[in-house]
Amino acid sequence: MANFTLKVNGTTHQVEVEDDTPLLWVLRDHLNLVGTKFSCGIAQCGACTVHVNGNATFSCVTPVSSIGNSEVTTIEGLSKEGDHPVQKAWDEVDVAQCGYCQSGQIMTAASFLEQNPSPTLEEIDNAMNRNICRCGTYHKIREAVALAAKTK
């Protein structure tokens, strides 16, 4: 076990875990931030996506020991009132079916639009292809990202 000081959603947290513990499980089991989801555990589906220094990151394969001083942002910290342009677009388009993958989708989209504020549809497709939605809400995801880009 080792002690880690983590900056998550603007707050500093102390956790004592094994240093190979993925950030995902630190967030979910130790910091009670369960908006970040577990699904595949091998960086294939994107349900666990968080921002590490603004970059969309698969938290399921990111050891806590690699975080250091980086700023971690989870879905709970994306906006104070749930009114980030991407969250608003998701609501406007009414994207979710079961909803389980959507926090990961939103985090991927938010990071992508930060880096590419006026994307083409092709670029949106390439960015969002890393997240799986088993319900098949892909058309709505694409529509919501395009809407968020327009209203940002």
Place this chain on the structure above:
Amino acid sequence: MTMKTQTGTSRRDFLKIAGTTAGGLVIGFNWFSCDSPKMEVLSIEQVLAQAKSFNSFLSISPTGDVVIFSPNPELGQNIKTSFPMVVAEELEADWAKVRVAQANLDPEKYERQLTGGSGAMPHSWERLRKAGATAKAVLTQAAAQTWKVPVSELIVSKGMISHEGSGKKGHFGEFVAVAATLTAPEEVTLKDKKDFTIIGTPVKNVDAKDIYTGKPMYGLDFQREGMQYAMVQRAPFGMKLVSVDDSAARAVAGVTNVVTFGSSVAVVGTSTWPLLKAKKLLKINYEPDGAVESTADHDRLFTELLASGKAEVKRKDGNVAAAFKTAAKVVTAEYQCPFLAHSPMEPENFFAHVQGDKVELVGPTQTPDRARQETAALLGIPPENVSVAITRLGGGFGRRLRADYVVEAVEVSRAIKAPVKVTWSREDELTGGAYRPAVRYRFEAALDANGTMTGYKLRGVGMNAGNTTREGNFPSGAVDHLLIESVEHASTITTNAWRAPITNFLAYAEQSFLDEVALAAGKDPVDFRMELLNRAKTNPVGELGYDVDRMIGVVKMAKEKSNWGKNPTIKQGFSVYFSHKSYVAQVADIDIQGGAPTLKKITAVTDCGLVVNPTGANHQVRGGIVDGMGHAMYTNLTFEAGVPKQRNFDTYRLIRLKEVPEIDTHFVDSGFDPTGLGEPALPPTGGAIANAIFAATGRRLRSQPFIEQKEFSDLQLQIKRG
């Protein structure tokens, strides 16, 4: 036209109106709250604290806030939004003042509290309407009594009751106290469908805000003070446990216990990550406990059983042998699909706390009552001693119809004498599943000299399927001489319903085969189907399990909406299927201009009766098509010695965003009450795509997944994202 109807007032639908506050009805609100997006509006807890319980479906507070309970598990089919819409419509509620709460399992109050078979809305449609209408009737009666005016002079709209003559006006909440002293009427009047103001409008998902802000709402999110975590290693299919060496697993920091029950070994600890590591360190010896099967065994079995297996005759019309003997042409083909896992994004999990002869269960289940019954049976306690709180489900697809993963959590809690949440990894989900079994079909068709299908034979070989066919379905009734048989293999691999059971592959096989027959008959695929449907309509053979007019309705509209056959550079594939009481026709378009064939669009025409929520309906149709396309194109699960070879999403390939074409959806206004929609859009998709691929390239795909077939390997099919 308004409709007078008996309320059928029974204890089940309408508990007595008076009295009890509803605060105790729903356990777990503290963490399953559906807080209103507007801060000034009361929370559910506040509403409930003041509310009178009108019946099983709703509570109304003195402030006029309405809480509608949604009894059925929500897994993405949008029932938690669409059920309350129906209640609110007949209640004449102001949707802005409606809050929705997931009800816990309560067999005393709710019938059919499960999610499966696309059956919730068809089953509950009238019950929900009556619930709303009854509450409205009681409230208006209370207003009439209070104001001393005739009830017939009152107008109810958007949660307000008004009386024009006296100018009096008040919201529902003002009449709750008086209403609570009244008796429910035995007859209520339901609204004319043309007057609906909520039903038929795109009402947003009631959980949207919580989903998009990451609120705890799924089973995997549940936590309880003092709760332990556990993961379970299950035996390969057909094997049983002999011995366990758990010394290395126990040595992992954070692991507190290892317990064995049956052939399963559970590692228990204080958080999830140590368990993922420790489970891999278990050294378990197994021995055979029945047939240990591999995919190669299944392929051999299919061939044997098709040739000589003992078949159960499901339907026999006319004289099939004679029809084939005198046929001008005979068409024969075999179709096969692989096993599939359900792979909901949220893996299986459940919380269980066994305390003496009482059990508390919390988690994602499609069948809460089954979870309760199986738990009670395991522990030998009365079912009433088991409580089940239903969380939101991160998908289901049929996997959570089973209660195996619930009972497992109960086993672990009993063994460690503590509350526990059992979590499955993705590898557990793919290897310890309850799969859609592989199946093989052989079709034979006899054509006469005019190209009329006079004989039809279908023989299906399935595993643990019960019946691999749908003998009442089209083309039954349209063919003079017909034989449908099913052969069964009892497999040691656990199988289970998977979204649109049986039809998820049978529809593809049948609709592809009918395309082959149309080609042999020299007829356009749509004309050929219409010829059969007209025969079934004018002079049906035997019993029909489907409504011919509704099927003709979707075929005609799909032909029109897809511009069938009108564009020479677009090659099209047609498919139509009836399942879960609904009718869906689909046309896939492949553009052959330029280099590679390009799948551009799927047009879908659905007759699901009245569309309750257009947003939800579009979701179900598009989602069903994406699901049907993804699994037809890409997904395979093969077994080696009782263990699946595909263990995670790196090899078990699910469809992604860039692989989805435009989907153009249309709904037929057939005037019927709502029929199923969670499943019916899936079955036709594989056939539409396969038929379009044939039209564009001359390659006939008779096995799934397409990408693994040699006929597909050099096609270089492109998908134009829609």
